[in-house]
Amino acid sequence: MAAARRAIRIDDIYYSNRNDLALLSFDRSATIIIGSEGGCDISLLNFLKKEKNAVCIDFDPDLKNIDVVCADFRKSIGTIAKRFAELGISRIGYIGGKEISPLKGKEIIDPRSAQYIEEFGKLGIYRKEIFRAYGPY
Numbered sequence: 001m002a003a004a005r006r007a008i009r010i011d012d013i014y015y016s017n018r019n020d021l022a023l024l025s026f027d028r029s030a031t032i033i034i035g036s037e038g039g040c041d042i043s044l045l046n047f048l049k050k051e052k053n054a055v056c057i058d059f060d061p062d063l064k065n066i067d068v069v070c071a072d073f074r075k076s077i078g079t080i081a082k083r084f085a086e087l088g089i090s091r092i093g094y095i096g097g098k099e100i101s102p103l104k105g106k107e108i109i110d111p112r113s114a115q116y117i118e119e120f121g122k123l124g125i126y127r128k129e130i131f132r133a134y135g136p137y
Contacts, residue, residue, distance in 0.1 A: 035059055041102040073115045081119040092120065093130040 030053035033044075048054060048061050055067045084092055096113045100106065113133055120126035 029053060030055075032057065033059075045103070073112050074119075077112070077115045078119045081116075081123050081125065084120075085123040085125055090125045091127060091130065092125060093127075094132065096133045098133045 031051055032055050033048070034057045045061060045063075048056075048063055048066055051065060054065070055069060057069050058071065060068045060070070084090075094113070094116055096110060096116075098110060098113075099108050101108050110133065113131075117126055117131070
């Protein structure tokens with residue numbers, strides 16, 4: 001592995017509550033946080049404020065010191081919707097998640113679900129009766 005040759009150690013840590021932040025106290029060069037806004041409570045937000053080399057994937061904590069990488073849901077879901085419509089496939093089920101923001105206390109509008117409804121709706125192939133969003137992720 002290239003990281004090992006460069007003496008870079010990679011550790012997997014799964015954060016599920018604020019007590020897990022103690023696991024991140026070991027010496028490290030950078031942190032990658034993969035998740036969603038629903039997993040970002042005040043403890044994690046305070047932790048991120050102190051990070052020097054961190055990247056959040058698939059959620060934006062809106063902090064100046066954090067880099068963010070998010071997938072282009074609009075383009076990929078639009079491509080899928082058009083292809084299904086071209087093939088005459090019109091009964092497409094959707095299973096997704098929904099969450100409550102611990103910081104805001106209200107349901108988070110999932111960009112994937114919203115984009116699915118918009119793109120498939122434009123093509124007349126959105127079926128509310130087979131759209132499911134369960135929570136949490």
